[in-house]
Amino acid sequence: MKLRPVFIVLAATVSISFAGSGSAIGRALLQNDLALSAGANAKAAPASASPAAKSQAFQNGVSLFNAKRFDEASAYFTNVVKSEPTNAEAYYYLATCQAMVGDEPAAKRLYEYVVKYFPDTPAGASSKQYLDAHATLNAKAAEANAATTQKQMKQLVSTIEGLKKSATTAPASLNSLVEVVRARADRPNVSAEAVAAIKGAVDKLPPSVKNFLWTHGVRIYVTPTVEDYSPGVKYQEARGYEGGTYKSCPAFYHNRKIVIAERTMDEGDESIRDAFPPNSMVNSLYHETGHAMDFCLDGISHSDEFKHAYLLDSAHVEPSVANTLKYYLQKSEDGQEECCAELIGLLLGQTERHTTEMRATFPLTLKLLKAKLGL
Structure with missing residues (x-):
């Protein structure tokens, strides 16, 4: 709408300047279709001579530009352009002004x-040069949009097919999914109560989830401490622990392995802390299972639809819960991954870990995961 008066001016002036084709060009301008509707045999108009010959109005326009x-x-x-219909630079500056104020269609015309x-x-x-660059950008944007759509479709198909396959696979036995790690040093082994709680929780998982873990090679290790499972990781910094290492980490997921520790170690003297209650270990299991499903389904937490909802x-x-949920609100992609895992954990039956706050804070994300995973 902004350029309609300009088009009328152009139509009037060009009809004088281009014999035999001016009216066609005028109609093209009024119809906002310069390139396609202009007379095919029209000859290029001679441009105004030197910059010195430009009018004061032109110079004022350049100064404002x-x-x-x-x-x-x-x-x-x-x-x-009304008084100097062959001033190519004036048309160019006018086009660039429209581009700079965001009216790309008018600028392009x-x-x-x-x-x-x-x-x-x-x-x-x-x-x-502008038109060529604009065409290249549009082509790249279209290609990127097509690639994104294709990736989303592949992710969706992968999710559906993966869960279908899991649902029709023969149920995995508890012993094939859960392995108990023995203590490496002079410390207690995992208690029978903890092992029973973890196996009981795995047994109660939906059949599709349980067999999904099995068919994707995910295994669950219940260990006295993280050091007993893998001594080499205890000095590595754990994500989101603000300087803490895996010594004080109760559970983690890595390379299709879910590791649940009954105890952690003190960061300073490495003394063994008291055992976690079995229900706390079960909640950790649900969270790490969320990580496993996210990973095996090609990163749900990194999909465009998840990012949008998140x-x-x-x-x-709410400010009152922001600090409580800061682990799930980390600025990097870690926040997305941890939130995804925690919400999947909620869908699997997790309790007592900010359940109310998570459901209230992430309703769109939870709804997306529930629909995507069929939980």
Whole structure:
């Protein structure tokens, strides 16, 4: 709408300047279709001579353009093309003003006009560069959108097929999924109560989830401490623990392995802390199972639809719970992954770990995961 008066001016002036084809060009301008509707046999108009010959109105427009006052500059260039219909630079500046204020369609039409009727001028060459770059960007954007859509479809198909396959596979035995790690040093082994709690929780998982873990090679290790499972990781910093290492980490997921520790170690003297209650270990199991499903389904937490829901939810976190849920609101992709795992854990039956706050804070993300996983 902004450029309609300009098009009327162009139509009037060009009809005088281009014998035999002016009316066709005028109609094209009025129809916002310069390149396709202009007369096929129209000849390029001679551009105005040197910059010194430009009018004061043109110079004023350039000054305003350089000052980034594009709307005001447009008014001057509109007057210039009315009085100087062969001033290629004025058309070019007018087009660029429209581009700078965000009216890309109008800018494109004007650049096309300059290329068509002033092809052998610097303005024509610059306009062509803009159009070529614009076409390249549009092509890349279309390609990126197509790739994103294809990736999302593949993820969805992978999710559905993976769960279907799991549901039809012969049920995995508890002993094939759960392995108990023995203590390496002079410390207690995992208690029978803890082992029973973990196996009981695995047994209660939906058959599709239990067999999904089995068919994707995920195994669960119940260990006295993380050091007993893997001595080499105890000095590594654990994500989200603010300087803490895996010595004080109660559970983790890595490389299709879920590790649940009954005890942790003191960060300072490495003394063994008291055992976690069995229900706490079960909640850790559900969370790490969420990580396993996220990983095996090609990263649900990194999909565009998950990011969209997560960002919408996290933008409305109540200040009163922001600190409580900071582990799931980490600024990096870690926050997305931890939130995804925790919400899947909730869907699997997790309790006592900010359940109410998570459900209230991430309703869109939870709804997405529930629909995507069929839980």
